Amino acid sequence: MTPTRFGARLADAVRAHGPLCVGIDPHPALLTSWGLSDDAVGLERFASTVLAALAGRVAVLKPQSAFFERHGSAGIAVLERTLRDAAGSGTLTLLDVKRGDIGSTMVGYAQAYLAAGAHLAADAVTLSPYLGFGSLAPALELAADTGRGVFVLARTSNPEGASVQEAIWQGRGVGQAVVDAVSSVNAGLTPLGDVGVVVGATHEHGLCLSELNGPILAPGLGEQGARPADLADRFADIDGLVLPSVSRSLLRHGPKPAAVRAAARQLNDQLALCRINGR
Numbered sequence: 001m002t003p004t005r006f007g008a009r010l011a012d013a014v015r016a017h018g019p020l021c022v023g024i025d026p027h028p029a030l031l032t033s034w035g036l037s038d039d040a041v042g043l044e045r046f047a048s049t050v051l052a053a054l055a056g057r058v059a060v061l062k063p064q065s066a067f068f069e070r071h072g073s074a075g076i077a078v079l080e081r082t083l084r085d086a087a088g089s090g091t092l093t094l095l096d097v098k099r100g101d102i103g104s105t106m107v108g109y110a111q112a113y114l115a116a117g118a119h120l121a122a123d124a125v126t127l128s129p130y131l132g133f134g135s136l137a138p139a140l141e142l143a144a145d146t147g148r149g150v151f152v153l154a155r156t157s158n159p160e161g162a163s164v165q166e167a168i169w170q171g172r173g174v175g176q177a178v179v180d181a182v183s184s185v186n187a188g189l190t191p192l193g194d195v196g197v198v199v200g201a202t203h204e205h206g207l208c209l210s211e212l213n214g215p216i217l218a219p220g221l222g223e224q225g226a227r228p229a230d231l232a233d234r235f236a237d238i239d240g241l242v243l244p245s246v247s248r249s250l251l252r253h254g255p256k257p258a259a260v261r262a263a264a265r266q267l268n269d270q271l272a273l274c275r276i277n278g279r
Helices: 006-017 028-033 040-054 065-069 072-086 103-114 133-146 159-165 174-186 228-234 257-273
Strands: 021-024 060-063 092-099 124-127 149-155 195-199 214-219 240-246
Touching: 006 092, 006 149, 006 214, 006 240, 021 040, 028 040, 040 060, 040 072, 040 257, 060 072, 065 072, 065 092, 072 092, 092 103, 092 149, 103 133, 124 133, 133 149, 133 174, 149 159, 149 174, 149 214, 159 174, 174 195, 174 214, 228 240, 228 257
Parallel strands: 021 060, 021 240, 060 092, 092 124, 124 149, 149 195, 195 214, 214 240
Antiparallel strands: none
């Protein structure tokens, strides 16, 4: 049976739960503030609490792989369980791994995260195109086969990114070239393409997104300084969906699931008032 495309599933999730994407980022300082140990046991408690609070209540949960990987094989095991336990909840998982490589190595990364039955399979992953957009072909092809998605870094929220992403190549900024390549992949797909871009919400991005026909992951809401009104201004003229991404500023309301859930509901209401995605 042909799997339902990621773009269609994402559109359904946003329609049901609003556009918010919440990072599962077990930062050491957050573990401490929750009264948890900075080890695999604390990691498990943290991730399971976030799932209890938000799975089935927000559109997307985004585990940050680095914070699990720092605990070695025990941390990776927690990440596997987190992805597995979120499956079927109505909330999609976006694994933030920012992988990017060439040839058989890119095939290996694609199989790790996007293959049916993979231990670390997520609904989507983040990828870096800065070895050339064409190097991502194995991931794009496997994602299309398994009904999953990818989000490609275009104009990130960190200031260091500008030196590469705003450089001019063949008359266009490099970040714009990434957006244009993604737009070509998404052309003609309804209700939404399966390939998204990552565009930081913390600054004016300078990109033309009017033909993207895909989702935009917009990190920077909350702790990094972006407000819901900033997203409304910076993504006013788009063809796709904006997924405002938040982590620490929301998760600091833990460790009680009800408090995390209430904070997410309040933020989703603020995004609706600012008419993110026309809501």
